[in-house]
Amino acid sequence: MRRLTWTLLSSLFVFALLAGASGARAAKNFPTLIDLPNGWLPEGVVTGRGPVIYSGSRANGAIYAANLRTGEGEIVVPGVTGRVAVGLSFDPRSNYVFAAGGPTGKAFVYDPTSGATVGEYNLASAPTFINDVIVTREAAYFTDSQKAVIYRLPLGPGGRLPATGAVETIPLTGDYRQVAGFNANGIEATPNGKSLIIVHSTLGLLYMVDPTTGVASEIDLGGASVSNGDGILLQGRTLYVVRNQLNQIAVVKLAKDLLSGTVVNTIANPNFDVPTTVTAFGNRLYAVNARFSTPPTPQTTYNIVQVERKSKRR
Numbered sequence: 001m002r003r004l005t006w007t008l009l010s011s012l013f014v015f016a017l018l019a020g021a022s023g024a025r026a027a028k029n030f031p032t033l034i035d036l037p038n039g040w041l042p043e044g045v046v047t048g049r050g051p052v053i054y055s056g057s058r059a060n061g062a063i064y065a066a067n068l069r070t071g072e073g074e075i076v077v078p079g080v081t082g083r084v085a086v087g088l089s090f091d092p093r094s095n096y097v098f099a100a101g102g103p104t105g106k107a108f109v110y111d112p113t114s115g116a117t118v119g120e121y122n123l124a125s126a127p128t129f130i131n132d133v134i135v136t137r138e139a140a141y142f143t144d145s146q147k148a149v150i151y152r153l154p155l156g157p158g159g160r161l162p163a164t165g166a167v168e169t170i171p172l173t174g175d176y177r178q179v180a181g182f183n184a185n186g187i188e189a190t191p192n193g194k195s196l197i198i199v200h201s202t203l204g205l206l207y208m209v210d211p212t213t214g215v216a217s218e219i220d221l222g223g224a225s226v227s228n229g230d231g232i233l234l235q236g237r238t239l240y241v242v243r244n245q246l247n248q249i250a251v252v253k254l255a256k257d258l259l260s261g262t263v264v265n266t267i268a269n270p271n272f273d274v275p276t277t278v279t280a281f282g283n284r285l286y287a288v289n290a291r292f293s294t295p296p297t298p299q300t301t302y303n304i305v306q307v308e309r310k311s312k313r314r
Helices: 006-029
Strands: 033-036 042-047 052-057 063-067 073-077 088-091 096-100 106-111 116-122 130-135 139-144 149-154 168-171 184-189 196-200 205-209 215-218 229-235 238-243 248-254 261-267 275-281 284-289 302-308
Touching: 033 063, 042 088, 042 096, 042 284, 042 302, 052 088, 052 096, 088 130, 096 130, 096 139, 106 130, 139 184, 184 238, 196 229, 238 275
Parallel strands: 042 275, 130 184, 184 229, 229 275
Antiparallel strands: 033 302, 042 052, 052 063, 063 073, 088 096, 096 106, 106 116, 130 139, 139 149, 149 168, 184 196, 196 205, 205 215, 229 238, 238 248, 248 261, 275 284, 284 302
16 A cells, blocks of 8 residues: 655645644635545544544555545555454644554554554453544543443553553443443543543433543533434534434533533534544534445445534524
8 A cells, every 4th residue: 555645745744834823714725525435434534733634444444644635645554354443533742543443342553654553452352342532641542332431541651652451441430321222432532631521322412521430420411412423522612523324513512510511503514424523624624424324335435524613503
């Protein structure tokens, strides 16, 4: 597989320098649709340094990188038979991409510059579905949609990876409920890493979780539901919740203590086709279409959709 070309790398470097000052402005002129390889089977998506976006493949765990300015990209981490990439997270300290391994029960860590696998960790045995991941200053946390736990992978200074046996399993307790079907799905963290937020796909609930104890407190949405909740993204105190089968992104304004919130907006787009996860660059969101309702073939097309953060109030 090819690595990022020097043209793409130089473009990303230039725009990384400009992103802090003009990212919000520039995103307005970026392409609204970014094509992924045919047959890609995406689910996770995350932005990296500057205007670069990564997408993982459920087919073989490969990672694709695209330039948000041009829409051009290529496979930067080759696929491996038996691997899966679901939720993704990016650590800017190391430039590593962390991938949740779905039914493999594993976590994978990749260097998208070299294409190397720099970490592979066994988190759980079947039945399991390692669904999403978020990296904080001290650890990477993974959800399991089949078990009432989160997994903690401690990180050293500069994001240094630990030994293979360092994974911690933390039971989810408190208000958390495990039911038949998919349970814990998307995961986010506050900037200081002291609180996690998890969405429960089947129950349509949000939980604030203590990452050290696993004690979960239900976030009071005033009776609103975020059923079919998948990937989530926290920006300030605004939480974006992708509701996959509904082709929507719920916009939740959270209270300062994270224990309550209000669904203030719903983002919809005619290009949505079962979006699963969302990431941000500037004043735009990027949601990836998993197209779960479309029978996959090697020729099936997939893409990432750019949308504005704001929408009409419900």
